[in-house]
Amino acid sequence: MTAPMSLWGKTGVRCRVVVATHPAAEKKSRIGHTRNGVVYELFFTHLPQDAFTASDVVALYEALWGL
Secondary structure, three states: EEOOOOOEEOOOOEEEEEEEEEEEOOOOOOEEEEEEEEEEEEEEEEEOOOOOOOOOOOOOOHHHHOO
8 A cells, every 4th residue: 555645744755655564473573563463564755656666665675674
């Protein structure tokens, strides 16, 4: 899921939020928030929505941070 570009923070930084979900494992996830057996992860980006899908953004974060 992705939200349209919005203003965030005190200075009004323009970015969009991508929400990724996956089933929770038995071991607690080190990233994200677990609720009712689902892990929710938030990714903030300046990348344009028409050029980068939500999946693209998550893949870039995974590659960058080794998630």
